[in-house]
Amino acid sequence: MELKMESGKLLEKPEDINPELTRNFVDFIREKSESGPYRVEVKIGNKVIPVDVFPTVFPPSSDYSVSSKSVFETFGNLEGLEVADIGSGSGIGSIVASMAGVNHVDAADINQQAVDCSRHNIEINSLQDKVDVFYSDLFQNFPQKKYHLVIANLPIVNFDAGDHPINNALYDKGFEIHKRLFVEAKNFLAEDGQITFTHANLQSAKTANPDYDFQALEKLIDECDYEIAERVEKDDLDCKWINYKIKLRK
Numbered sequence: 001m002e003l004k005m006e007s008g009k010l011l012e013k014p015e016d017i018n019p020e021l022t023r024n025f026v027d028f029i030r031e032k033s034e035s036g037p038y039r040v041e042v043k044i045g046n047k048v049i050p051v052d053v054f055p056t057v058f059p060p061s062s063d064y065s066v067s068s069k070s071v072f073e074t075f076g077n078l079e080g081l082e083v084a085d086i087g088s089g090s091g092i093g094s095i096v097a098s099m100a101g102v103n104h105v106d107a108a109d110i111n112q113q114a115v116d117c118s119r120h121n122i123e124i125n126s127l128q129d130k131v132d133v134f135y136s137d138l139f140q141n142f143p144q145k146k147y148h149l150v151i152a153n154l155p156i157v158n159f160d161a162g163d164h165p166i167n168n169a170l171y172d173k174g175f176e177i178h179k180r181l182f183v184e185a186k187n188f189l190a191e192d193g194q195i196t197f198t199h200a201n202l203q204s205a206k207t208a209n210p211d212y213d214f215q216a217l218e219k220l221i222d223e224c225d226y227e228i229a230e231r232v233e234k235d236d237l238d239c240k241w242i243n244y245k246i247k248l249r250k
Ligand SMILES: C[S@@+](CC[C@H](N)C(=O)[O-])C[C@H]1O[C@@H](n2cnc3c(N)ncnc32)[C@H](O)[C@@H]1O
Pocket: 057, 058, 059, 060, 067, 068, 069, 071, 086, 087, 088, 089, 090, 091, 092, 093, 108, 109, 110, 111, 114, 136, 137, 138, 153, 154, 155, 156, 168, 169, 170, 177
């Protein structure tokens, strides 16, 4: 695949992709998803949040759950905001957002076990008055309202998927899910509303162009008429993780 940057510079997909990083990540999450339900405790400041992880649901806290943490640790103060949590998994994003002061969260997932798991965790953390949980493919079943923040810790592995129940939490071949998200979100974002999500260079970290994964995603962000409002980087699991906040370009 050949991508053209605005600068006119050609962005070549590296040929020396070493699948090891991706494989370790995928193998670990697959193995975890076959166990459960099991309880984890997510620590935020001096708070400890109990979360039960159902089978086939992405763990919110593990050596490989870097994206979940990267997303919620950059929330900041969400006082009074209307929030959507797309691909809520265990519900961790909705729970942390509620604790950061939101007015309300609508949370949804395409995996019914993740819907059940989110709802259960909202209940054990006594947040039913703050969060509604339902089944939805991206925004399909969302009420027609405007959100100040869309949390979207969706799949980030840009690879061919084998067959496994956890795959819908992992694979986004060719950024198809992110592309649909960016397009659909236009009808649900409030003025200056933002989408927050994390990406990693799992595929390109060990290649001649380590930033290829981010360049490809940022090209899509630009093509879908968004601009980057915030970019927070960190290194973990031998690769780079970037949490993005994006908003519609005016
Ligand atoms: C990487 S997991 C993250 C779960 C949780 N948000 C977290 O931060 O731990 C991605 C989640 O997105 C869900 N998902 C994938 N495609 C989706 C879609 N089209 N619509 C809604 N949810 C989707 C998966 O089922 C999975 O629960």
